[in-house]
Amino acid sequence: MDLDLSPREKELAIRARDFADQVLQPLELITDENGILPDTDYAAVQKQVQEWGFGGINHAKEHGGQGFTFLEQTVIEEQLGRVTNGLWSGVPRPAIVLKHGTQAQIDEFLIPSCQGERRPCVAITEPEAGSDAGAIKATARLDGDHWVLSGVKWFVTSFNRSNFILVQANVDGDPAKSSMFLVDNPTEGMTHLRSPKFMHSFCNDHAELEFNDARVPVDRLLGKVGDGFELTKDWFVEARLQIACHTLGAAIRAAEVANDFAAERRQFGTAIRDFQSIEFKLADMAMQIFAAKSMLYRVAWEIDKGADRKQIHARASALKLYCSEMAGRVIDEAVQILGGRGYMRENPVERLYRDIRVDRIWEGTSEIQRVIMAGQIKKRGLGVYTDWG
Numbered sequence: 001m002d003l004d005l006s007p008r009e010k011e012l013a014i015r016a017r018d019f020a021d022q023v024l025q026p027l028e029l030i031t032d033e034n035g036i037l038p039d040t041d042y043a044a045v046q047k048q049v050q051e052w053g054f055g056g057i058n059h060a061k062e063h064g065g066q067g068f069t070f071l072e073q074t075v076i077e078e079q080l081g082r083v084t085n086g087l088w089s090g091v092p093r094p095a096i097v098l099k100h101g102t103q104a105q106i107d108e109f110l111i112p113s114c115q116g117e118r119r120p121c122v123a124i125t126e127p128e129a130g131s132d133a134g135a136i137k138a139t140a141r142l143d144g145d146h147w148v149l150s151g152v153k154w155f156v157t158s159f160n161r162s163n164f165i166l167v168q169a170n171v172d173g174d175p176a177k178s179s180m181f182l183v184d185n186p187t188e189g190m191t192h193l194r195s196p197k198f199m200h201s202f203c204n205d206h207a208e209l210e211f212n213d214a215r216v217p218v219d220r221l222l223g224k225v226g227d228g229f230e231l232t233k234d235w236f237v238e239a240r241l242q243i244a245c246h247t248l249g250a251a252i253r254a255a256e257v258a259n260d261f262a263a264e265r266r267q268f269g270t271a272i273r274d275f276q277s278i279e280f281k282l283a284d285m286a287m288q289i290f291a292a293k294s295m296l297y298r299v300a301w302e303i304d305k306g307a308d309r310k311q312i313h314a315r316a317s318a319l320k321l322y323c324s325e326m327a328g329r330v331i332d333e334a335v336q337i338l339g340g341r342g343y344m345r346e347n348p349v350e351r352l353y354r355d356i357r358v359d360r361i362w363e364g365t366s367e368i369q370r371v372i373m374a375g376q377i378k379k380r381g382l383g384v385y386t387d388w389g
């Protein structure tokens with residue numbers, strides 16, 4: 001078994017680290033103070049994304065993407081996760097499900113998204129349908145050569161940067177006909193209700209939208225009627241793996257900041273790292289990062305080897321759960337090691353502390369990941385997590 005990164009994977013990790021340091025990090029405090037990344041800065045980042053070769057990192061070359069392996073994507077996303085204020089979202093990752101579109105949809109939506117000319121956002125969650133995505137009430141009915149969509153969607157991330165939306169709705173109100181639609185932004189009959197403020201000051205907004213008989217051309221159905229749940233599942237799995245990468249990167253940065261601080265900061269006549277309580281914190285932080293990174297790279301390697309979709313689904317839940325909770329613990333300890341300075345917004349560990357909280361909530365809460373894992377163990381045995389391969 002070869003656990004070495006290839007020269008290409010190492011080069012991509014260094015390039016992504018440089019991109020995060022040089023392009024995204026200078027925007028952290030601006031985003032934090034402004035509550036969102038200003039439009040002009042966002043536009044400048046988009047240009048840089050293309051120039052540095054990070055447009056559509058999750059898509060095939062024939063779809064306008066970079067044709068990276070999953071491990072290559074992982075080493076890049078881990079580095080992007082180091083930045084605060086969700087600035088990794090300045091590097092758009094067009095939803096993976098777009099590859100299931102017709103050739104016309106790929107030409108019109110996916111290729112321009114990878115090339116930085118378009119950007120999608122995803123609208124699944126509703127006021128009454130969060131963890132229970134089966135409770136979705138949004139409807140779609142066919143009227144001549146248009147689908148007519150109605151319903152309310154919440155927490156639509158990056159709506160303010162998007163010019164089309166992947167909307168999940170039930171055809172004729174039937175959950176068995178859950179489907180996904182490509183809806184232009186703006187569209188007549190769709191109203192942006194508001195974009196509330198959240199704990200983090202994020203790169204982009206999270207919008208609430210209302211569809212009131214919004215008319216969408218008939219060729220904007222992604223896949224077939226009834227494919228909605230499976231497409232959403234694929235989107236969740238990809239997003240969970242991405243969260244694992246970002247939370248790992250965030251934990252590593254926080255640990256580095258805390259380690260440097262512990263060496264410099266002197267109290268009672270000695271560096272605080274000489275106090276065993278601080279040293280042990282650093283040891284525990286390093287141990288948890290070590291475990292998370294080993295899990296993540298293993299799963300990325302399995303995906304590249306062609307692991308089956310069900311296995312990836314099962315493992316993505318464990319990864320998302322472990323990495324997001326690990327980052328919460330590690331960053332909390334980093335704040336503690338920095339003392340009062342760790343509580344200052346100008347310090348990255350304070351911003352990471354706020355940023356990382358949502359990773360235990362979105363794309364399936366920690367409780368839902370445990371529900372999924374428990375279901376997998378019951379159905380397929382513990383081996384899905386305890387076996388190798």
Ligand SMILES: Cc1cc2nc3c(=O)[nH]c(=O)nc-3n(C[C@H](O)[C@H](O)[C@H](O)COP(=O)(O)OP(=O)(O)OC[C@H]3O[C@@H](n4cnc5c(N)ncnc54)[C@H](O)[C@@H]3O)c2cc1C
Nearest residue numbers: 122123124125130131155156157206361362363364365367
């Ligand atoms: C900042 C942000 C951005 C988001 N971006 C998007 C987006 O772009 N697109 C999108 O569609 N959605 C998005 N979401 C929605 C997100 O995926 C949901 O918030 C999440 O799935 C949880 O749903 P909920 O908030 O309705 O919580 P609820 O489902 O109401 O859960 C409340 C609590 O009950 C627990 N719970 C629920 N069911 C169970 C169960 N079976 N067993 C045990 N505990 C349970 C939960 O774990 C949680 O602790 C975003 C959310 C946030 C906060």
